[in-house]
Amino acid sequence: MSLQARWNSFVAMLSFLPQWAQAPAVFALIVACGFLLQAIAYRIAERRAQHWTPLTRDILRKTRPVGRFALFLFALALALPLVPLPESAQDSGHRILVAAFILLIGWIAAVVVNIWIERYKSRLRLDVEDNLAARKAVTQIRYLGRAAILLVLLLTAGAALMSFDTVRQFGISLFASAGVAGVAVGLAARPLLSNLIAGIQIALTQPIRIDDVVVINGEWGWVEEFTSTYVVIRLWDWRRQIVPLSFFFENAFTNWTRSSASIIGTVTLFLDYSAPVERVRAKAAEIVKATPLWDGKIFNVQVSDATEHTIQLRVLASAPNSAKTWNLRCEVREALLAYIQAELPGALPVGRNLTVSPALQRKSAA
Numbered sequence: 420m421s422l423q424a425r426w427n428s429f430v431a432m433l434s435f436l437p438q439w440a441q442a443p444a445v446f447a448l449i450v451a452c453g454f455l456l457q458a459i460a461y462r463i464a465e466r467r468a469q470h471w472t473p474l475t476r477d478i479l480r481k482t483r484p485v486g487r488f489a490l491f492l493f494a495l496a497l498a499l500p501l502v503p504l505p506e507s508a509q510d511s512g513h514r515i516l517v518a519a520f521i522l523l524i525g526w527i528a529a530v531v532v533n534i535w536i537e538r539y540k541s542r543l544r545l546d547v548e549d550n551l552a553a554r555k556a557v558t559q560i561r562y563l564g565r566a567a568i569l570l571v572l573l574l575t576a577g578a579a580l581m582s583f584d585t586v587r588q589f590g591i592s593l594f595a596s597a598g599v600a601g602v603a604v605g606l607a608a609r610p611l612l613s614n615l616i617a618g619i620q621i622a623l624t625q626p627i628r629i630d631d632v633v634v635i636n637g638e639w640g641w642v643e644e645f646t647s648t649y650v651v652i653r654l655w656d657w658r659r660q661i662v663p664l665s666f667f668f669e670n671a672f673t674n675w676t677r678s679s680a681s682i683i684g685t686v687t688l689f690l691d692y693s694a695p696v697e698r699v700r701a702k703a704a705e706i707v708k709a710t711p712l713w714d715g716k717i718f719n720v721q722v723s724d725a726t727e728h729t730i731q732l733r734v735l736a737s738a739p740n741s742a743k744t745w746n747l748r749c750e751v752r753e754a755l756l757a758y759i760q761a762e763l764p765g766a767l768p769v770g771r772n773l774t775v776s777p778a779l780q781r782k783s784a785a
Contacts, residue, residue: 488523615647633652717736
């Protein structure tokens, strides 16, 4: 027996019902059976999901609503021909059903893009020391993925609306005769569009990435989150600074981790002119080499300035990332101060008030 014949026999079994009740009965029966089978299948899958990878469990979770919507449309498509409606109403119902199926295809495409993004991100390691390449890839995939989803939604909505003749004609007349209105809408949407374009530019040019250390408006912090229109900066004291995407192309800012996660830390000390610089340099080298925060790349001690009262001693030392650089600076500064206070108290700055003899004044004048 063919599938069509089996369907006709199934519909004939409902002949005891009034004609107006046959379509709702078919719809309810198909939906109930489908939802029951789906619930059983997902219950079995969830019991085995503990042995699956996080990505597989995420796929199972994201496809469940799409499956239910597809089942709902399938039941509606089978029940609609049984509804006793005029031909014009039947035609409108079919158009609505076609638009719904187009939306289903767009939803499936968006879910596929999301799953692909999660699968790609699952291969990247952000918890390692040198995660520059991974941060670049995560930033790009987030922006390009959102742009792809937005494009899918726009195409889906356009295709669904174009399935109706009235909407198609309205759209054509709108584009043909409402140029001024289109310009007004474009000007009103300029901030949104500029941020969207800036997001695509950031994904391609990479001026900032996830976990980059940046200084914006005098505040420094880490790039925590990207959205379609703004970036969330986690400041050092756990505050959050919300920055529009367009800001990064219209204003100057500092990125400490643009090309590498390693950062050079600076410790500045003000000492007396009598301070033994070589002893301080040797102690600084001992402190830096003993700490695990130093990455072994950069170390230097120099007298960077001399004023009328003190000399300025600058200690440079590098660390793998900004957090360790901050801790390295504090550790070196504290250890050097403790050493100078204990071993070289005469090296600390002192105020001098010298009385010049009249003979020395005449000699200086001569």
